Structures are given as C-alpha cells and as structure tokens.
Amino acid sequence: MKPIRWAFALALGLSLAVGACGPRQTQPMTAFEGKLADWAREILADSPETASQTGVQEDAAGGVYADRLDDRSAIAVEARRSAALRRYAELRALDVNALSPEDRLTYDVLRDQFANAAGGAQFAYGDFGPLSGARPYVLNQMDSAFITLPSFLDDRHAVTDTASAEAYLRRLRAVADAIDQETERARADGELGVRPPGFILDTVAGMLEGVLRDPPVSQIYITSFRRKLDEMAAREQNAERRAVIERDNQVLLARAEAIVREHVLPAHQRALAFVRSERGRASDAPGVSNLPRGNEFYAATLKIETTTELTPDQIHTIGRNRVNELNRELDIALRRLGLTEGPVGQRLAQLTADPRYQYEDSDAGRAQLINDVQARVNRVMERAPQWFGRLPQSPLEVRRVPVFAEAGSPGAYYNPPSLDGAQPGVYYINMRSLAEMTRIDLPTQDFHEAVPGHHFQIALAQELTDTPLLRRLVSFNAYSEGWALYAEELADEQGFHDGDPAGRIGYLRWQLWRAVRLVVDTGLHAKSWSRQQAIDYVAQTTGDLPGVIATEVDRYIVWPGQACGYELGRREIARLREEARNELGADFDLRGFHDAVLLSGEVPLSVLDTLVHNWIPEQRRLAERERRRR
Numbered sequence: 001m002k003p004i005r006w007a008f009a010l011a012l013g014l015s016l017a018v019g020a021c022g023p024r025q026t027q028p029m030t031a032f033e034g035k036l037a038d039w040a041r042e043i044l045a046d047s048p049e050t051a052s053q054t055g056v057q058e059d060a061a062g063g064v065y066a067d068r069l070d071d072r073s074a075i076a077v078e079a080r081r082s083a084a085l086r087r088y089a090e091l092r093a094l095d096v097n098a099l100s101p102e103d104r105l106t107y108d109v110l111r112d113q114f115a116n117a118a119g120g121a122q123f124a125y126g127d128f129g130p131l132s133g134a135r136p137y138v139l140n141q142m143d144s145a146f147i148t149l150p151s152f153l154d155d156r157h158a159v160t161d162t163a164s165a166e167a168y169l170r171r172l173r174a175v176a177d178a179i180d181q182e183t184e185r186a187r188a189d190g191e192l193g194v195r196p197p198g199f200i201l202d203t204v205a206g207m208l209e210g211v212l213r214d215p216p217v218s219q220i221y222i223t224s225f226r227r228k229l230d231e232m233a234a235r236e237q238n239a240e241r242r243a244v245i246e247r248d249n250q251v252l253l254a255r256a257e258a259i260v261r262e263h264v265l266p267a268h269q270r271a272l273a274f275v276r277s278e279r280g281r282a283s284d285a286p287g288v289s290n291l292p293r294g295n296e297f298y299a300a301t302l303k304i305e306t307t308t309e310l311t312p313d314q315i316h317t318i319g320r321n322r323v324n325e326l327n328r329e330l331d332i333a334l335r336r337l338g339l340t341e342g343p344v345g346q347r348l349a350q351l352t353a354d355p356r357y358q359y360e361d362s363d364a365g366r367a368q369l370i371n372d373v374q375a376r377v378n379r380v381m382e383r384a385p386q387w388f389g390r391l392p393q394s395p396l397e398v399r400r401v402p403v404f405a406e407a408g409s410p411g412a413y414y415n416p417p418s419l420d421g422a423q424p425g426v427y428y429i430n431m432r433s434l435a436e437m438t439r440i441d442l443p444t445q446d447f448h449e450a451v452p453g454h455h456f457q458i459a460l461a462q463e464l465t466d467t468p469l470l471r472r473l474v475s476f477n478a479y480s481e482g483w484a485l486y487a488e489e490l491a492d493e494q495g496f497h498d499g500d501p502a503g504r505i506g507y508l509r510w511q512l513w514r515a516v517r518l519v520v521d522t523g524l525h526a527k528s529w530s531r532q533q534a535i536d537y538v539a540q541t542t543g544d545l546p547g548v549i550a551t552e553v554d555r556y557i558v559w560p561g562q563a564c565g566y567e568l569g570r571r572e573i574a575r576l577r578e579e580a581r582n583e584l585g586a587d588f589d590l591r592g593f594h595d596a597v598l599l600s601g602e603v604p605l606s607v608l609d610t611l612v613h614n615w616i617p618e619q620r621r622l623a624e625r626e627r628r629r630r
Contacts, residue, residue, distance in 0.1 A: 319518025348543030482569015
C-alpha cells in the first residue's frame with residue numbers, strides 16, 4: 001500500500017518544484033489553466049504538509065510553508081468541506097466544449113476527484129481532506145497526527161542552516177497543537193455518537209503509552225533533529241566556524257527537548273486520557289453502518305476508493321467468486337509441494353509455519369531480509385526495459401518501518417520520492433516480527449510496494465513535468481493500488497517465481513488476500529459482521545498469521561472501502577490489456593500498453609478505459625508505419 005495518512009493523503013506525493021506546467025508555461029495561460037493554478041494554490045496553502053511533501057516553490061503554495069503544519073481544528077476541517085463543495089460547483093460551471101483535448105482529459109480527471117471530495121464533504125464527522133477523501137475516526141491506529149508527524153518531520157523537513165532549524169522548532173511546537181486539535185475533534189464526534197470501536201481505542205491507547213514511556217531525549221523528534229544538526233555541522237570545513245555551529249546547535253537541541261517535554265508529550269497525555277475515558281462509552285461493533293448516516297458514509301467511501309458505482313453486494317460477490325477461483329489454483333500449487341490434506345487455508349498455514357521459509361528473528365536475519373529485497377529490486381530493474389518504454393529516474397531505497405510506528409503500521413508501504421532528488425522513493429518494511437515476513441510472501445510484497453509496483457507508477461507520474469500541478473496532486477486509490485496488484489501479476493507472468501514454488505504460492509496468497517478484502521470490507525461495513533467473524537474468515541481462507549490478520553482487519557475497520565480498490569483496479573487493468581491484445585493481435589506491444597496506463601498520472605478507472613481505447617488505434621498506426629518502413 002501507499003504511505004499512511006500524511007503521505008497516503010498525497011498518494012503521488014509529488015515533488016513539483018517546477019510549479020504547474022513545463023513548456024506550456026511559455027504560452028499565455030488559458031482561463032482553464034488559470035483556474036487549475038488557483039485551485040492548486042488554494043489546496044497547497046491550506047496544507048503546508050502537502051507542500052513540503054511535494055516540494056513546490058513558495059509561490060505555488062501561496063507563500064512560506066516550511067515552518068507550519070496543517071491546521072487540524074474543527075473550523076479548518078469544516079472550511080475544507082465547504083471548499084470541496086465549492087470547487088466541484090466551479091468545475092461543473094466550466095464550458096467543457098471550449099477545452100482542448102489535453103485540457104478535457106484534465107477536466108475528466110478532476111471531475112471524478114472533485115465529485116468524490118464533495119461526496120465525502122457531506123459528513124460532519126471524522127477526518128476529511130480534499131485529496132484524500134473521508135475517514136470515520138479522527139483518532140485511530142493508522143494515520144492520526146501523533147503517528148504521522150514524527151515520520152513527516154524526520155523524512156520531509158530538511159535542516160541545512162539556522163533558518164531551517166528554526167522552522168523545525170516552530171513545526172515541533174505545532175505538533176502539540178495538532179494532537180490537541182484532533183483530540184478535541186474526536187471529543188466532538190463522540191458527542192455525535194461517533195467513536196472508534198473499543199478494541200481500536202485499546203490499540204491507540206497502547207501506542208500513546210509507548211510514546212510516553214520514552215524520555216524527551218529519546219523521542220524521534222529529538223533524535224532526528226540531533227542527527228540533522230550534526231550533519232549540518234559536519235558539512236562546515238572551517239574548524240572555527242564548525243565549533244560555533246556545534247555550540248549553537250546545542251542551544252537549538254535544548255530548545256527542542258524543552259518543547260517536547262513541555263508541550264508535545266503533555267498533548268500525548270491529554271490524548272491518552274481522552275481515549276481511556278472514551279473506552280467505556282465505545283461499543284465493539286466494527287462497521288460504519290452503526291454510525292450516523294453510516295450506510296451513506298460507506299457508499300461514499302466505496303465510490304471514492306474504487307471510482308466505480310458498484311454496490312456492497314456486488315463487490316462482496318466479486319470477492320467470493322475470486323476467492324473460489326484462487327482456491328482452485330492454490331490447491332494445485334500446494335499439492336505440488338506435497339500439501340494435500342485439509343482446506344487450502346489450513347495448508348497455507350502449514351506452509352507459513354515451515355521454518356525453511358522464515359528469517360531468523362535477529363539483527364542478522366533483518367540484514368539478510370534487506371539484502372534479499374535489494375537483490376530482487378536490482379533484478380527487476382535489469383529486466384524492466386523489456387516491459388516499459390519509460391523507466392523512472394528517481395532512486396529507490398529499502399528501509400525499516402520506524403519502531404515507534406510498527407504496532408499500527410501495515411506490513412509494508414511506499415513513500416514517494418521528491419523530483420528535485422532531495423528524497424528518494426522509500427520502500428518501508430515492517431520488522432516488528434520476522435515471522436510475518438517469510439520467504440513465501442516477501443517477493444510479491446516487493447513487486448507490489450517497490451518495483452514494478454508503486455515506485456514505477458508514482459515516480460513516473462512525478463516526472464510528467466508538462467502535466468498541470470493539480471493533476472499531479474490528485475489520487476485514485478483503485479488506480480494506484482490496482483496497478484501495484486497488477487504489477488505482482490506481471491512479475492509472475494515474467495517468470496520471477498520460476499524455480500520457487502513456495503514463492504509462487506505466496507503470490508497466489510497475496511492475490512487471495514485482495515479478494516478476501518472485498519468480502520471482509522463489505523462484510524464489516526454492510527453486512528453486520530463482527531470483528532471476530534472477519535478475523536475467522538481471513539484466517540480460514542488465507543492461513544496467515546494471527547498478528548497479520550488482526551492488524552489488517554483493524555485497518556479495514558478504520559479505513560472503510562480502501563481495501564476494495566486493489567482487486568477492482570487490477571481487474572480493470574487486466575481486462576483492458578486483454579481487450580487491447582485481442583484487438584491488436586500481433587501488433588500488441590506490452591511496453592506501449594504500460595506506457596498508455598502509466599504516463600498520464602493517476603486517473604479514475606473510467607478515464608483509464610478511455611486512455612487505453614485511444615492508444616489501441618495509435619498503436620495500430622504505429623505498427624503499420626513500422627511494417628512499411630521495413
């Protein structure tokens with residue numbers, strides 16, 4: 001999956017140092033382009049974190065942003081809801097017939113994005129962002145401020161001089177405000193009857209307690225700041241000036257420790273006290289159908305996350321059918337390994353428990369895991385020119401999920417690079433338990449999160465410098481996660497599991513997981529499933545580890561609809577490829593198909609259909625010209 005909230009909300013996480021367009025900027029700006037620039041500036045001015053994540057210049061963000069965090073107050077969120085409704089109305093008022101074909105594509109992309117945002121804006125509770133849609137619970141184990149801001153400041157706030165260090169301190173002080181603002185919004189939601197299930201509150205309380213166990217000097221805010229200050233001093237070649245910088249850095253560090261001690265940690269304590277007080281009022285019913293207008297909320301999130309009109313019942317049926325299809329294929333694959341007795345899920349559990357496929361739970365085991373992942377990434381990159389006409393220029397790094405975030409984080413996720421090269425793309429792996437990272441499943445996870453999955457899709461989109469800025473800010477879950485799931489399938493088709501029957505079973509199980517998500521997400525939120533019912537179904541179907549299953553189910557509970565985007569997106573990409581292959585026959589070109597899918601950035605599935613159907617005749621003409629040339 002893509003990064004959690006601060007980056008998840010930015011699915012592309014684009015570093016748009018160039019502002020809006022490339023060559024088109026030399027021409028007079030059309031009225032439509034001016035409107036796009038205004039909307040982008042408005043959204044970025046409202047979200048300093050988005051501006052830092054994307055790396056835009058200050059004029060594109062409406063002014064200085066590097067010393068501020070997003071305003072998470074109720075007033076600010078309500079203003080975002082109102083702005084989302086207004087922008088959708090403004091878009092619909094435009095004269096579509098006056099637009100160029102390129103601008104019409106942008107219009108079609110924004111029509112879905114703005115419609116989705118307007119759909120999420122109609123609910124007066126939970127979390128809302130114009131680029132990220134709606135979530136029912138402000139405080140949760142996935143993307144609340146106390147979880148996302150440490151990584152944001154560590155990864156995205158560079159400290160290169162005194163000014164940027166002072167900006168870091170101002171942002172650090174704002175962390176306490178952000179946590180308090182979310183606590184107050186959660187309190188107001190509670191008065192409306194909107195509370196996370198009790199077991200989610202238990203997890204959140206445990207995470208807050210974990211933060212509070214560490215003294216200020218050991219908090220990531222301080223350890224990260226210290227490292228950056230040390231690096232800044234080390235760059236000074238003159239010994240006398242370096243000594244002055246080091247002395248000044250100690251003062252800066254002391255100020256940071258005081259902010260954490262006097263403001264940040266007390267805000268955590270206030271959040272923890274609130275969560276504990278809410279626990280007795282919370283039920284354990286997991287579905288959003290139990291919330292005010294809950295069925296409408298779920299319908300809105302499904303539309304946002306899948307960009308389809310499919311109903312919960314239809315999605316549930318698609319999932320059940322896909323589970324049955326994959327079970328038949330897994331049965332054959334497991335029999336080839338000698339696992340012939342019992343249901344597929346039971347045999348998968350036996351395979352998972354086999355020590356031959358596990359990494360040693362030690363520093364050496366973790367180092368070996370990282371080495372294996374890097375070797376796979378290198379192998380994909382060597383062969384990728386056979387499948388893609390254009391490759392991303394941005395580098396990719398493999399890192400461990402920060403320890404403080406391990407408890408609530410998924411098994412892996414991807415953070416996008418910055419276009420200016422300051423930040424690489426990062427594939428994060430959760431090493432809380434190496435039993436969850438087996439040699440069975442890890443290869444397919446690599447193909448999904450890194451290459452040719454999220455890194456190819458997101459980094460290539462970043463490099464489309466002649467695409468309007470706003471287009472490069474928007475995100476479509478079904479497209480991005482559908483591509484990453486398709487990338488797993490592509491790696492299998494290209495022989496990456498040849499000679500590794502257990503690894504291919506891992507690939508099939510990952511596919512099975514995404515089918516299971518359709519069943520479980522709709523079961524929880526539309527069919528009154530209990531959390532235990534969901535856990536039992538996943539365990540019986542996938543045979544995965546209890547810790548993995550519980551974490552995943554809890555993710556679906558607080559992110560309704562998101563998990564449905566994977567399989568529905570993959571199905572559409574696979575359908576379009578098959579249709580193009582059938583129409584083009586010998587003229588079908590896999591590289592050209594992938595470029596058609598990837599080189600317009602993130603789009604809703606309806607627009608992807610149009611892009612591929614436009615590519616088919618273009619490819620036919622190209623193939624005909626090549627035959628004539630020969």
